[in-house]
Amino acid sequence: MSILSRIASNRLTMAGGVMVALLFAVAVLAPVISPYDPGAVNTQAILEAPSLAHPLGTDGIGRDVLSRMIYGARVSLMVGFVAVGIASLIGVLLGSTAGYFGGMIDAVIMRFVDVMLCFPSFFLILAVIAFLDASIWNIMVVIGLTSWMGVCRLVRAEFMALRSREFMLAAEGLGLPSLRIMLRHGLPNAMAPVFVAFILGVAGAILTESALSFLGIGVQPPDPSWGNILTEGKNTIEVAWWLSVCPGVAILLTVLAYNLLGEGLRDVLDPRLREG
Amino acid sequence: MLRLQINKTRPVSGHKMQGLVLAVALLALAGCKSGPGGNDAGPAADIDLSPATGDALLEGSIGDASNLIPMLAGDSSSHSVASLVFDPLLTYDRNQDQLEPRLASSWDVSEDGLEITFHLREDVRWQDGEPFTARDIEYGFKTITDPTTLTAYAEDYRQVSLFEVIDDFTFKVTYDKPFAPALASWNNLVVLPRHLLEGRDINSATDFARHPVGLGRYTLESWTAGTTISLRANHDYYRGRAYVERVVYRIIPDQQTQFLELKTGGLDMMGLTPLQYSRQTSSDAFKNNFARYKYLANSYTYLGYNLRNDLFKDQRVRRALTHAINKQEIVDAVLLGLGAPARVPYKPGTFWHNDSIEDLAFDPARSRQLLAEAGWSDSDDNGVLDREGKEFEFKILTNQGNDLRLKTATIIQRRFKEIGVKADVRVIEWSAFINDFVDKRAFDAVVLGWSLGLDPDQYDIWHSSKTSEKEFNFVSFADQEVDDLLDSARRSFDRQERKKAYDRFQEILVEQQPYTFLYVAESLPAVHRRFHGIEPAPAGIAYNFERWYVPAALQKHSLSPGG
């Protein structure tokens, strides 16, 4: 069976995939589909319940929640992708280096991974965020810099396994330079698990951002993110349910969708499971 | 619980924890309500409502205390608890206007204002039974002025050139120059038991800092870090024991959790947010259980301009920006109407507030006109004013963790946009904010707050000599007349004379607009209805806490004897 038809045959994976695609559409089309400017303050319409004018109500200074949710999708997805992109890049670079060369290089890199794993990741993020100011870019960089270790281990393991495979030995026997072997042959083989880790990582990064927002060190308002909308919603939960339910459900569904998609892809892409 | 009375303008710390703690302390600690016989008196009329001792008051606090030695404490939680354990020599009355005796029964100020003689009460004992004497104050004074003591409150005491103990219950202090805030500075900061502390390094006396022996209304019973601080009434208190037997501070960092605890009986008292006050506490169920109070807090929020920045050097520009801001709109939207617009750095309704000044009205047309006069026009038609090829754009900074300030900045941003001024709002963590922006003067404009002392002296904030790094005139305001007024007013004990100087000082501030003064918020404490004897006054509700009581029939917490 082809990969696509295998994905299509798993309804949960499909559901996740469709939702992820939908979110992308929303994020890309934000300026077109959002009914208001997400920053437009209206002090005459504070905490208004959902209505025709404001389908998801308004927030504490009268901004349209639907528009903020739409733009928030942009921010949240961007945080997810860029952060995990950074993490994957670092992870792949270090992991493949360690896995390919082995020996001292491997030992040093893996000890560094051990060191990083010793810090509870939230501690690291918290410490770094407190020092850089909490702009969207810094949030992405920090989440990325503190979450590459898993990918690194994964890629290293794949490389170690590949090293002993025949085609790598053959390539080496032909005297091809090691960098080229790594890039041409090693990397593509390691990509499948990295891709799965990437998808799952995006979900994690979105959750991390919302947690940071709760502490007031996530994406800073007035820029909207689901996390900071939810945080305002937390304080108004008894007065304005829409302000916590909208971002809460959005985060819930998005994270769920990414996880279902990621898990499904793992089953499809993992050759060992394919035989099973 | 009670606010430390400090005689200077003090900051509203913007730091997340500290700021919130302070807000709660202010909210919780001062107040307004009708008398015990009024409509707050509780359900049935036939039960005995006469004062009785006993019961416990559970109060919510956002942060833990850190150090209960008043001169070493830095946060409002610590000062709140310490003010129950230690008493001042004298304190402002319920109107926050006149000083009244506490540990000092009387005092005399010499004709020239240079000498003050304090006569202490002779019936006061420390909670371990030792008598309280002038030697204790002498010890406190020596400790606070000792350069090795790590206190932030030494400045006022350094003005003293001579401290003399006349006898066990009398001492005299001499100043080189008359110093108007001097009297009120003799608060609980210098009240320490000499017999327990002399010869020790106060900075490292953590056993005393966590289990102090005081002489105030309450005795510390237990302190579980990060959870509860529990106090018991001091039955030998020299002004008569407090009725409420126990006060327990519950440390609950999240305000929403605090509110849920209040509703379920886990708390008896907390400071409400404007939203909680106006939208979540109007149900009959809540009103039957809790009395809500509101009164203007001793603090104000402002938009401060960096006067070293070319954008803001022109007074017309600053006036234009103030004209562009609708202060009432901010009060209505951010505080939900629970506050008042501010025009000067004094609390409306107090003696020092200059009521005769007309504030700059919300008037965008006037604003555009002033900016045009200053040379700003939209020559490239992009909606943003420019001059000599430079656009009128800048950043408004505020600190993390203060939702009200952020909302304020966002509303201002929109109003500025309407007159063609582009402002971005940025939120920065407190420590970085102060170090990288305020101290280095690397900011355009900030939304911040100052807390107001009861003495009108604001030398540190407005005098031109206070503009160097780490000092508090960080907007670099400099005006010769203001300097002279601030100088002369702090050297005079004549209220009318001082009032005249500060009135003129306020006129100049309104004219020059180094800050756009934005609003004074209201403190909004809620207290369980079983507590009687609360008498709201300008000082709030907590000033007479020892006179609060729960009638015997309404008492909720019985107490294990001696526990």
Next chain:
Amino acid sequence: MIAYLSRRLLGLVPLLLGITLISFMVIHVAPGSPMDLLTDMNPDASPELRDRLAEHWGLDEPLPVQYAMWLKRVVVGDFGNSLSRDPRPVIDKVAEALPVTLVLNLMSLCLVMAAAIPIGVYSATHPYSRSDRVATVFVFLGFAMPTFWLALLCMMLFGVELAWLPVSGLQSLDYDSLGPWDKVLDRARHLVLPVSIAAITSLAGMSRYMRSSMLEVFRQDYVTTARAKGLSERVVVYRHALRNAMLPVITLLGLSVPGLIGGSVIFETIFAIPGMGRLFYNSVMGRDYTVVMGVLVIGAVLTLLGNLLADVSYAIADPRLRRR
């Protein structure tokens, strides 16, 4: 075994050095200092106070000297005093917060294991069935829900609306006057919400891990052999497969040590629990260098030991590894 252990223990030393160096650099390079909260924007504080505080705390020395001094003290187990208005020893502050966090997290870990193993086994024995899918969605829902939102909703439902459980805190006000049985009950009532919410959010990871671990084992030869021998499916699953599938879980447990002692500041904030998460958060915000360093180092040491323990038990459980 002893050689193996001592080799591993020796290997920890450079790791620990690296950890302290990184922590030290990060925290000291950051803007601000512990003096800020005490002196900033406080008109009463004179500028000299800053200098005196810096001197008192040894912050006027160059950074390398400060690091050396700190290291020298830590080697003999002295983490110094907190650089705050509460200048007690760091170790005292950690000793207050650690037990709370540890107990809470261990309880929730037990709950997670108790739920995750059956869910994982069931999913693995019925892969891609309807119940596998329901279980998958269920565990992921728990994972996907922002913690503080879930916590708040539960507090409102169980604490306020139904009034079954206390809203926050760890014990009632009258705890000391309760009888022994009531004390246990009181504690338990306070722990129900935080422990189960912590468990729900981490159920997904463990149960999915269990599932894939089981699936992996099912493909092994010995399982096929066992089945071929005609052993009942029950015996195959529980006697052979589960035992082996548990091995990688041990490693995962070792890796979860930082989480166990780190605590969660979000969780502790919303439930008003004075644990390690809040201690660390407050000290970072106050630039309380010694406490930040102390928490990180103590955390790292426990984590490394946890990993070592996991490896050792793995080695004991899996004879193939013992020879290495």
